[in-house]
Amino acid sequence: MTDALRIAPANEASWDELQLILTGTAGRCQCTRHRLGDHDWYAAPVEQRAAILRDATGCDDPRATRTVGLVAWVDDDPAGWVAVDARPAYRRLRNSPVPWAGRHEDKDDDGVWAIACLVVRRGFRHQGLTYPLVAAAAAHARAQGARAIEGYPMITGGAEATWDELSVGPVGPFVEAGFTEVARPTKRRRVMRLDFDA
Template sequence: MTPGDVTIVPANEASWDDLVAIFGTADYPGRCQCQRFKAPGWIWRDSTQEQRTAMLRTQTACGEPGAATSGLVAYVDGEPAGWVAVEPRTAYPKLRGSRVPWTGRTEDKDDDSVWAVTCFAVRKGFRGRGLTYPLARATIGFARERGARALEAYPMITRPGKEITWGELHVGARQVFADAGFEEVGHPTPRRVVMRVELSTVD
């Protein structure tokens, strides 16, 4: 996949039908609707599919250019193909109680100038083609244009021959963020790292 094949826009400039096509109705993205770090309580116990879908629709503000939105949508040759969630870190209440972002670091949990990339979804038929790479790169400009001073991600370490299910890898792979210019600033679990880019230093 070359850069010329991919167009990435804020979700509020995409249609809701395009986002529905990306998430589908089954598989992990279709069930979660990018609410793992948003939904109160235990996502599968304390929210319904309909509630999660409604939450995503409100958060993305699809079809409402100029409204606040919660991520980016990628098109490949004009077809809706991928999604990445990127917002102020404070927009994800589940991050506050997770040890992943905070282990070994002194961070102000209420600092909304630090943004976070929390979720990728790639439409069936477009997976395995490297679409998360341009999506990760696009989060940098998107966050910086909206006043972020730093951007974080919490990806997984992938190893050859070691299978990781799509549900686990929705946070992205370490190499995807390293390729985009993020640097590792924490390693809170054997398979999870914290990657960060200081936006004032990025051209």
């Protein structure tokens, strides 16, 4: 990216800026499906999902001590979002067989963080913004005391993918950020992990 890029914790963004990024399907999801799990997510209207996300991000409160994601700006325009939190915070992830296939570890280990979702705003896509977002999410998790961080990206094979499919991100940004593959639970899905040095 050649334009000025800034990535910061979501509490340093305004709620309106985050909502500019979360449009369309992402706007209906409000980045809460992984957090709530399918049953509770389907039962919650969009307004409730938005309230849950707003509380979790601490948007509009730069003094908040905790947030659950990062926002990217390109030339001061809100352009991207990455959801990152301790892995047990994501109920859907915990209950899905996909990330755990062939693995035996404590699902409630809050020392392992996860990148649950990546969203790039229309007009800023296809510029490589997911690369710095994944790297920043890893740095954020480490700064918060995480021992490791995981992602669950997809291999697209060069094919165009919908946001629903690719909200987990493509593999490339994870590889570039130093993640290594630890499992192949499906033909297109990978579990990627970065363990931090003590």
